[in-house]
Amino acid sequence: MTSSSLNILACLFAIGSLSAAAGAADKPIQVFILAGQSNMEGQGVVAYDHPKHYNGGKGNLVWSMKNSKSAALMKHLRDGAGKWVERDDVRISFKDQREVRTGKLGIGFTGYGGTSHIGPELQFGHIIGEHIEEPVLLIKTAWGGKSLYKDFRPPASGGSVGPYYKKMLEEVRAALAALGKRKYRIAGFVWFQGWNDMVNNDATAEYAANMVNLAGDIRKEFKLPRLPVVIGELGNMGEKAGGGMLELRKAQAAAAASPKLGKGTVAFVKTTPFARAKELSPNTGHGHHWFGNAESYFLIGDALGKAMVKLLRAAETN
Numbered sequence: 001m002t003s004s005s006l007n008i009l010a011c012l013f014a015i016g017s018l019s020a021a022a023g024a025a026d027k028p029i030q031v032f033i034l035a036g037q038s039n040m041e042g043q044g045v046v047a048y049d050h051p052k053h054y055n056g057g058k059g060n061l062v063w064s065m066k067n068s069k070s071a072a073l074m075k076h077l078r079d080g081a082g083k084w085v086e087r088d089d090v091r092i093s094f095k096d097q098r099e100v101r102t103g104k105l106g107i108g109f110t111g112y113g114g115t116s117h118i119g120p121e122l123q124f125g126h127i128i129g130e131h132i133e134e135p136v137l138l139i140k141t142a143w144g145g146k147s148l149y150k151d152f153r154p155p156a157s158g159g160s161v162g163p164y165y166k167k168m169l170e171e172v173r174a175a176l177a178a179l180g181k182r183k184y185r186i187a188g189f190v191w192f193q194g195w196n197d198m199v200n201n202d203a204t205a206e207y208a209a210n211m212v213n214l215a216g217d218i219r220k221e222f223k224l225p226r227l228p229v230v231i232g233e234l235g236n237m238g239e240k241a242g243g244g245m246l247e248l249r250k251a252q253a254a255a256a257a258s259p260k261l262g263k264g265t266v267a268f269v270k271t272t273p274f275a276r277a278k279e280l281s282p283n284t285g286h287g288h289h290w291f292g293n294a295e296s297y298f299l300i301g302d303a304l305g306k307a308m309v310k311l312l313r314a315a316e317t318n
Contacts, residue, residue: 014124028183031176032308033218034121034167035152036193036232038144040058041096042110042119043289045282046290054292059281061107061118061294068295073302077107084115090129092121093175094140102178105129109140116207118294120192120232120301127305137184141171147196148210149203156213164305165214181216186222188308192300193236195288198248205212209247211255215266226265228311230304231256235271237287264314267307274299 049057065074079085082226086104093102094109101109105125108115121140127228128136146152146164153162176184191214197203215229226295255261256268274296278284281291290296 016175023262028150028185029137029179030104030128030132030134031137031139031184031220031283032124032128032188032190033172033186034124034138034140034142034190034192036142036191037146037195038142039113039195039297039300040119040121040140040142040192041144042112042117042121042297043283043292044118044294045288045292046107046116046118046294048116048282054282055279055284057282058279059264059291059293061298064293064298069294070299074298078124078178085131087125090125090136090138092125092140093178094121095171095174100174102122107137109143111142113170116290120297120304123220123298123301124190124305124308125301127302127309131309132187135181137175139172139175141168141169142193145196147156147200147203148193148214149200149206151196152193152214153209154214154217156217157210166215175186185222186227187312188228188230189218190232190304190305190308191215192232194248194252195236197232198244201244204244204247204251207251208254208258211252212258212260215255215261226315227259228261228308228315229256229266230269230307230311231266232269232300233271234303235273235275235300238272238275241272264318265311268312269300270306271300271303274303 045060047060047062048054049081065071077085081304084107086106090105092105092109096111104158107118110119111116121138125138143164151162151164155161197207210257219227221223231252233252253268276296278291283292286292
């Protein structure tokens with residue numbers, strides 16, 4: 001992260017309009033780490049509607065806000081003037097291939113730059129922002145085409161620690177350093193990944209153990225033994241998927257249920273109900289990216305956020 005990016009993020013959290021809540025500038029920033037591969041980066045198309053390359057816009061965010069089953073749930077994404085909403089109380093930091101992007105939560109914090117796509121972070125941030133009175137920072141750290149078996153391999157799994165496990169921690173620590181003297185609390189970890197492990201039998205066989213180790217090592221790294229962890233299902237193509245994808249889903253659910261991670265501290269979120277038909281999606285040939293369907297990414301973020309809120313509430317009562 002460049003010094004200019006550090007200064008920008010620090011300034012963003014210093015301004016008085018950070019939150020409407022009185023004294024918000026003095027409250028610890030609640031930090032959520034969002035990690036994974038390309039579907040965490042975000043592949044939901046916002047407005048592209050080329051008749052050949054984007055199926056005439058079917059399933060993009062603009063279309064979905066008018067025509068999808070979730071249209072009513074999406075109303076808050078635009079203001080009365082039709083502009084995309086940006087939240088003052090929720091900020092995001094994401095390092096794409098070109099630069100570190102920081103700012104108010106809104107559309108566009110994906111690997112494409114600009115405002116062309118969304119990922120799960122958008123609605124996740126809205127859900128968390130509505131639940132938490134303190135200011136929120138989402139640190140998104142994701143790369144396409146990466147496995148948990150090798151690329152994100154955690155220390156507790158033995159062998160060589162994955163280079164992207166190390167990069168993930170580097171990016172998180174850089175974003176935290178950017179807060180300067182502001183107090184913060186790491187409040188949750190969200191994982192949305194699985195495709196590259198699904199296509200490798202050895203990786204699928206190890207997935208549950210590696211996922212448990214990943215959650216445990218993240219907790220150890222930040223000295224938070226009961227840090228809430230949310231695992232998003234590899235739900236591409238919905239319930240009809242078979243073979244290796246079903247095995248990978250079972251492994252994800254098994255990891256979330258592992259007693260090693262502590263009862264009530266981990267949630268497994270089914271995402272299969274959010275799959276949409278390719279005929280009603282922008283990228284009809286991209287099943288690995290949910291066909292670019294913006295409603296899918298919105299609903300995934302919604303479910304991940306609600307699962308995190310449930311864990312946070314449970315932690316408050318314990």
